[in-house]
Structures are given as C-alpha cells and as structure tokens.
Amino acid sequence: MVAPPxxxxxxxxxxxxxxxxxxxxxxxxxxxSLALLAFVAVGRLPLVASLGRWSDDLLAQRxxxxxxxGGVAAVxxxxxxxxxxxxxxxxARATRDSFRLAAELPRxxxxxxxxxxxxxxxxxxxxxxxxxxxxSGMLQELDAAQRRALLAHERAHLQHRHHVHQTVAWLAAAVxxxxxxxxxxxxxxxxxxxxxDASRVCPREVVAExxxxxxxxxPAELPGLALCAATTAVVARLDALRAPKRTATFWPLxxxxxxxxxxxxxxxxxxxxxxxxFELAQEAxxxxxx
Amino acid sequence: MENGAALKRRQNGxxxxxxxxxLWAAKRPLTAGEVAAELDGTLAYTTVQTILARLLAKGAVxxxxxxxxxxxxxxxxxxxxxxxxxxAQLDGSNDRTSVxxxxxxxxxxxxxxxxxxxxxxxxxRGDS
Numbered sequence: 101m102v103a104p105p106x107x108x109x110x111x112x113x114x115x116x117x118x119x120x121x122x123x124x125x126x127x128x129x130x131x132x133s134l135a136l137l138a139f140v141a142v143g144r145l146p147l148v149a150s151l152g153r154w155s156d157d158l159l160a161q162r163x164x165x166x167x168x169x170g171g172v173a174a175v176x177x178x179x180x181x182x183x184x185x186x187x188x189x190x191x192a193r194a195t196r197d198s199f200r201l202a203a204e205l206p207r208x209x210x211x212x213x214x215x216x217x218x219x220x221x222x223x224x225x226x227x228x229x230x231x232x233x234x235x236s237g238m239l240q241e242l243d244a245a246q247r248r249a250l251l252a253h254e255r256a257h258l259q260h261r262h263h264v265h266q267t268v269a270w271l272a273a274a275v276x277x278x279x280x281x282x283x284x285x286x287x288x289x290x291x292x293x294x295x296x297d298a299s300r301v302c303p304r305e306v307v308a309e310x311x312x313x314x315x316x317x318x319p320a321e322l323p324g325l326a327l328c329a330a331t332t333a334v335v336a337r338l339d340a341l342r343a344p345k346r347t348a349t350f351w352p353l354x355x356x357x358x359x360x361x362x363x364x365x366x367x368x369x370x371x372x373x374x375x376x377x378f379e380l381a382q383e384a385x386x387x388x389x390x
Numbered sequence: 391m392e393n394g395a396a397l398k399r400r401q402n403g404x405x406x407x408x409x410x411x412x413l414w415a416a417k418r419p420l421t422a423g424e425v426a427a428e429l430d431g432t433l434a435y436t437t438v439q440t441i442l443a444r445l446l447a448k449g450a451v452x453x454x455x456x457x458x459x460x461x462x463x464x465x466x467x468x469x470x471x472x473x474x475x476x477x478a479q480l481d482g483s484n485d486r487t488s489v490x491x492x493x494x495x496x497x498x499x500x501x502x503x504x505x506x507x508x509x510x511x512x513x514x515r516g517d518s
Contacts, residue, residue, distance in 0.1 A: 215472035
C-alpha cells in the first residue's frame with residue numbers, strides 16, 4: 101500500500117489532507133464508473149430501452165461490455181449504496197453521542213474533564229466545545245512536561261476536527277473497499293498531526309516519552325478489542341518523532357494533482373463516451389420507428 | 391484566522407488545564423509556589439496564583455490553609471459522573487463507530503511486550 105509510507109514521509113497535516121481528499125476523489129471516480137457500467141447494462145433491458153426511447157440492439161452491438169459485467173456492476177452499486185448509508189448513519193450517531201457526551205461531562209476548568217481510575221486513559225471528545233478527558237491514573241503517571249504534551253495532543257485533535265477527516269475516510273471506504281486501508285492511514289496521519297502539534301509546546305523527545313510512558317504497562321480494560329495494528333501505529337509514531345521533522349515540499353502536491361487530474365479526465369471521458377452511445381441508440385430508435 | 395482575544399482565551403484554557411492536571415497528579419494539596427515549581431518555572435508565580443483563583447471561583451479546585459499559604463487540591467467528582475459516562479460511552483460504542491480519538495489504541499499483551507523491549511533497548515543505548 102502507498103498510504104503508510106506517505107504518512108511517515110510527509111508533514112502530517114499535508115498527509116491527512118491528501119489522504120482524505122484523495123480518498124474522496126477515488127471513491128467518487130469508482131462510484132461514477134460503476135454507475136455508468138450498471139446504467140449501460142440496465143439500458144439494454146428491452147423494457148428500459150423502450151421507456152427511454154433508445155435502441156437496445158444498438159447498445160448491444162456497440163457496448164464494449166457484456167450484460168453480465170454490467171449486472172455485477174449494478175449489484176455492486178446497490179451494495180455500496182447500502183454500505184454507505186449504514187456507515188453514514190453509524191458515524192452520524194457516534195458524532196451526536198460524542199457532542200452530547202461533551203456537553204454532559206462535568207468540566208473542571210474549561211476544556212478538561214478528569215475521571216478517576218487507575219487505568220491510563222486519554223481521549224478527545226469532539227463537541228461544541230470539545231472536551232479533553234483524561235484519567236487520574238494517566239496524569240499521575242506523567243511528569244509536568246509530559247502532561248503538557250498529552251493535553252496539547254488532545255487539544256490538536258479537537259482544534260483541527262480530526263473526527264471529520266476520519267468520518268470522510270470511512271465514508272469513502274464504504275463505497276470503495278479497495279481503499280479500506282485508507283481509514284487506518286488517515287487515523288495514523290491524524291495522530292501524527294497531533295503529535296507534531298504537541299511538539300510545539302515541548303521538545304519532540306518529550307512527546308515520544310509521553311507516548312511510550314502511556315503505552316507500556318497499561319492495564320487492558322477492554323479485552324477482546326486488542327488490535328494488532330496498534331503497536332505498529334505507536335512504533336511508527338515514535339520513529340517519526342525521533343526522525344528529523346518533515347518540512348512541506350512541493351512534489352507530493354504535484355504528484356497528487358496529477359493523479360487527481362488523470363482520474364477526473366478518465367471519469368469525464370467515460371461519461372462522454374456513454375452519453376454518445378446513448379445518443380446513437382436514441383437516433384437508431386427514432387430511425388427504426390420511421 | 392483567530393483574533394487576539396480568542397487566542398488569549400484558548401491559551402488561558404490551556405493554562406487552566408495544565409494547572410488542574412498538576413493538582414490531579416499530586417498526591418497531596420499543593421500551594422501556588424509548589425505548583426509553579428512543579429511546572430519547572432514555565433509559568434510565573436503570579437500567573438499560577440491568578441489561574442488558581444479563577445479555578446477556585448469555578449469550583450474546580452478547593453483550598454485549605456497550609457501554614458501561612460493556601461494549599462489547593464482538585465475537587466473530586468464525588469458522584470463519579472465523568473467515570474460513569476465515560477464507561478457507558480466506551481462500552482456502548484465499538485471502534486468501528488466511535489469518533490473519540492484515543493491517545494492510544496488498545497494494545498495486546500504481545501504488542502506491549504514488543505514495545506517494552508524496544509524502549510528497554512533504547513534506554514540501554516542512551517545510558518552507554
């Protein structure tokens with residue numbers, strides 16, 4: 101996959117945006133292509149052809165695709181639409197729950213809510229305004245500089261609305277399973293972004309220490325949810341914090357723009373082709389009636 | 391772009407959080423001077439005092455007499471509302487749908503062992 105190196109080799113803010121926008125473009129292009137394929141196949145059904153006043157014979161002759169392939173496309177269009185709706189509803193609910201939670205949590209001071217448990221936990225709860233939730237166990241484990249790093253990290257999540265990026269990545273992956281890995285990549289990019297933001301209030305080594313202190317010896321509260329990807333993500337974040345800071349360069353944007361442009365051109369060309377095909381079929385239909 | 395006032399408000403919020411976190415981390419009540427010392431002199435004593443006064447007014451901290459100074463401690467969430475709500479949230483939602491960003495995802499015991507080894511190795515290298 102291209103995404104993980106992209107996350108590590110680019111400044112995280114740029115990586116997050118490229119991955120999110122790129123995911124949307126890919127999802128839009130693949131959905132449009134599938135819809136076209138399905139439409140050409142459905143248009144060949146005699147009933148649909150007579151309703152649309154075009155010639156199903158001409159479509160059958162000129163169309164480069166078999167009905168079977170179009171049928172598969174039609175099934176996929178429906179399946180992805182269902183998936184998209186499901187993910188959309190789930191994320192909308194989760195966001196609403198989070199905003200409610202942020203409003204209900206007892207805040208000590210403005211943005212912070214501490215809850216008492218020995219487990220080391222820290223969350224950014226998106227809301228209006230968002231809330232940083234940290235367990236007392238986590239705060240006791242860290243020194244002053246590390247606490248500052250942790251708070252800055254969580255604040256960055258809220259300030260840059262990382263949950264929106266992640267929701268967009270989920271929606272894009274819902275209609276294109278091939279970019280499923282993009283969700284984890286966007287998540288990692290957001291974490292990196294927050295780590296780099298935290299490194300503006302304290303040295304990068306401190307951010308790395310905070311991360312490892314929080315990670316090791318952490319009692320597992322939710323058995324069964326243990327994710328193998330987690331270490332890779334944490335280790336990748338630690339590595340990135342130890343490496344020299346990445347500065348923004350021009351070439352990734354250029355590459356991205358090139359890829360996006362070619363995708364868009366391909367989509368427009370197939371759309372124009374299909375349009376032309378149906379115009380021909382309509383002419384054939386009219387000619388056939390005379 | 392953020393205007394000056396909004397930026398200042400956010401910075402104040404960050405300072406409040408930092409001082410609150412310090413009180414939560416301490417095992418006993420701290421005086422303003424002790425808080426300032428704990429923060430490694432990143433904040434002036436007067437700033438710490440001002441923010442503690444603000445937190446006191448909000449009811450986020452309580453204070454008691456400690457010799458000639460006041461000692462401050464975080465107000466415990468007696469009914470445990472925060473803990474209950476967080477637990478409900480965590481139990482109710484799975485990773486698929488949650489929009490909360492966790493500082494760390496849950497690690498498996500093996501993951502944790504790997505990470506510990508890595509850290510040990512690095513520590514060893516740092517000492518030599």
